[in-house]
Amino acid sequence: MKLDRGMTRREMLKGALLAIPGFMALLAAGKNAVAAEAKGAKAKGAEKKSAGSDMVSENDPTAKALKYVADSSRTAKGRPAKMSVDGDKQMCSNCQFYTKEDDNKGKCLMITSGKVSSKGWCASWTKKA
Numbered sequence: 001m002k003l004d005r006g007m008t009r010r011e012m013l014k015g016a017l018l019a020i021p022g023f024m025a026l027l028a029a030g031k032n033a034v035a036a037e038a039k040g041a042k043a044k045g046a047e048k049k050s051a052g053s054d055m056v057s058e059n060d061p062t063a064k065a066l067k068y069v070a071d072s073s074r075t076a077k078g079r080p081a082k083m084s085v086d087g088d089k090q091m092c093s094n095c096q097f098y099t100k101e102d103d104n105k106g107k108c109l110m111i112t113s114g115k116v117s118s119k120g121w122c123a124s125w126t127k128k129a
Ligand code: SF4
Pocket: 068, 091, 092, 093, 095, 096, 097, 098, 107, 108, 109, 110, 111, 116, 120, 121, 122, 123, 124, 125, 126
């Protein structure tokens, strides 16, 4: 059977079958490009976040292991006294490992991936000498 433009059905099917791998390759390339773009956007977002704040994240592995919280009052309820300091009075600003940088934050010898909040707390809290 001849079609309008002088192509047989067989030739048309053959052409269509030959085009499938090319179409699939284009589809895969498109998917990869979209995935790469999404990955790039995510990385940029993460950079912005870390560039915007020098404070340690509570999700930092060391912070998590030490149960660090940026606001000590969040976990103060039921916290036992340590070295004669009531649980709710323990915070980074009166911890041995804290070096004040300003009224809100400072460096910690235990968690070094960023600054800790002066009102923070972690399980390594030790009374300042
Ligand atoms: S060790 Fe001290 S300064 Fe460091 S996070 Fe824990 S309580 Fe805060």
